[in-house]
Amino acid sequence: MTSHSPDQLTRIAAVKLIEDTGIHIMEAALLIHELYQGLGGRGKSIMRARRCIQLGKKELRQREKTVSFRRGVEETLRAKQHRRPRTLAEINYVCARLMKSCPGLENRPLRAMQMQECADCIRRAFSTLRQQHKARVILSGVFSTAVKRGWCARNPAQQVELPPLHEQMIRPLTIREIRTLFRSARQLYGNACIPPFALMLYAGIRPAEVERLTWDAVNLEERVVCLKTLHSKTGGCRHVQIHPVLYRLLKGAQPSCREKPVCPPNWAIKWRRIRQAAGWGTPSGAPWIQDVLRHTYASYHARHFRNFTELQYEMGHSGLHLLKSRYLNMQDISRQDASLFWAVRDSAPFQGTN
Numbered sequence: 227m228t229s230h231s232p233d234q235l236t237r238i239a240a241v242k243l244i245e246d247t248g249i250h251i252m253e254a255a256l257l258i259h260e261l262y263q264g265l266g267g268r269g270k271s272i273m274r275a276r277r278c279i280q281l282g283k284k285e286l287r288q289r290e291k292t293v294s295f296r297r298g299v300e301e302t303l304r305a306k307q308h309r310r311p312r313t314l315a316e317i318n319y320v321c322a323r324l325m326k327s328c329p330g331l332e333n334r335p336l337r338a339m340q341m342q343e344c345a346d347c348i349r350r351a352f353s354t355l356r357q358q359h360k361a362r363v364i365l366s367g368v369f370s371t372a373v374k375r376g377w378c379a380r381n382p383a384q385q386v387e388l389p390p391l392h393e394q395m396i397r398p399l400t401i402r403e404i405r406t407l408f409r410s411a412r413q414l415y416g417n418a419c420i421p422p423f424a425l426m427l428y429a430g431i432r433p434a435e436v437e438r439l440t441w442d443a444v445n446l447e448e449r450v451v452c453l454k455t456l457h458s459k460t461g462g463c464r465h466v467q468i469h470p471v472l473y474r475l476l477k478g479a480q481p482s483c484r485e486k487p488v489c490p491p492n493w494a495i496k497w498r499r500i501r502q503a504a505g506w507g508t509p510s511g512a513p514w515i516q517d518v519l520r521h522t523y524a525s526y527h528a529r530h531f532r533n534f535t536e537l538q539y540e541m542g543h544s545g546l547h548l549l550k551s552r553y554l555n556m557q558d559i560s561r562q563d564a565s566l567f568w569a570v571r572d573s574a575p576f577q578g579t580n
Contacts (some may be wrong), residue, residue, distance in 0.1 A: 251292065252541065277325075277386070292337035292377045295368075302371040312434070320364045327351035334371065337378040341385040359391050396515055398522040401563050410503035418490045419500060421479045423519075425451065425488065428472035429522035432542055433516060437493065442484040446476060453542075464542040471569035530564035 244254045272446040286486055293301075299321040303314060325332045328347045348361045366383040372406070399407075411419045422436045429451055431439065443452050449468040468476070490496065498507065515521075520541075527537050545549055 238282070246395050292335045293372070293375075294333045294454060295336060296332045297340070298336050298368050298372045298377065301375065303466055305371050306367075307398045310438075316360070317367070320361050323366065324348070324351045324361065324365070333401050336372045339378075339382055341382040344383045345386045348388075349542060354444060355391055356390060357386055361554045362386050362388060397522040398519055398525040398559065399518060400558075401566055403566070404522070406504040407500065410500045414500055414503060415490070415496055417479065419493070419496055420490045422493065422497075423500070424472055426476040426519040427523060428475070429466040429526075430520045431466065432520060437487075437489055439488045440484070441480050441486055441488055444480065444488065446473060464540070466540045467536075468569060471567075474569075525559060526564050526567040531562070 239252060247254075249257075261278065265274055265278060281492050299317075303317060306314060306317065324347050327350050331347060344362075344365060348358050348365065352358045352361050362383055365386075366381055369378060369381040369383050372378045405421070408420075411423055422439075422571040425431045425432060425436050425439070425444075428473060431451070431453065435453060439451075439453070443454065445452065446468065451466045453464050453466065487493075501507050501514050502511075524537060524541060527540075528534065531537070
């Protein structure tokens with residue numbers, strides 16, 4: 227029987243350990259050499275090498291940690307439960323259509339998805355440019371949630387490039403058209419519909435926002451309307467100034483119960499009848515544009531006050547680009563019309579029938 231020295235026994239045991247891993251002994255040697263070459267710093271001790279391996283294992287697990295696209299969507303919906311039902315429905319619809327149009331996307335690991343794959347999915351699922359822009363925003367939201375959860379390192383949807391979306395300029399209402407709407411509202415329902423109409427026209431509040439608005443958000447003492455997260459389209463809070471003309475239209479309309487909605491019962495039906503009585507949305511009349519009152523507010527505000535920073539804040543925009551590119555249409559608004567709109571010279575604006 228051949229006897230081995232302690233060093234030989236150690237070598238034999240080391241070779242056996244390496245062979246049990248399935249790694250060739252030369253590959254193992256190269257790995258150790260590479261590890262020691264890359265250590266750098268002060269000394270190359272075995273303790274430092276072990277520390278490097280432990281940190282590397284932790285980083286590798288973190289990098290490989292991920293979930294499927296479907297799980298990412300579900301977590302995004304849970305994280306946004308505070309948002310409006312309509313917003314959640316949009317997220318659900320867009321993501322469901324992406325998964326239906328792109329086989330395999332449902333179980334695709336989020337960490338493995340790249341920018342080009344996101345772009346291909348968006349274009350495959352949606353044909354119009356507007357839909358593609360909406361899909362990119364929602365897909366970016368899914369990846370943002372995944373980044374926060376540690377399921378991926380970056381947001382590839384943010385890098386997707388789409389042709390710019392050129393919004394059609396919306397013509398603001400004329401003074402005559404505004405007067406006609408006020409007259410129709412009062413003839414049909416007295417002053418019951420004036421508050422929501424005035425808030426859309428003189429505060430730029432969106433139609434869907436005003437439907438969710440309650441009177442406790444209207445502070446006549448401080449002259450401000452506070453649109454809370456629950457009320458606003460974007461989910462953020464914003465404050466809009468109550469100008470004198472709006473104050474006069476709201477004063478006396480507040481009910482004793484401040485939790486009551488600003489809109490009267492059956493508001494949608496009443497508002498449609500008011501527009502139709504004013505000549506909008508009828509077979510012989512012009513179509514009514516959803517956000518025309520918000521555009522009217524922005525255009526007359528800019529023409530009269532010339533304060534784009536204040537207008538941006540009150541519109542709830544993060545920057546001036548959207549405001550200037552889509553909302554401002556002042557070429558047909560004279561300074562006299564702007565003054566009349568804001569009732570600088572008229573103590574009772576749009577009260578008449580002319």
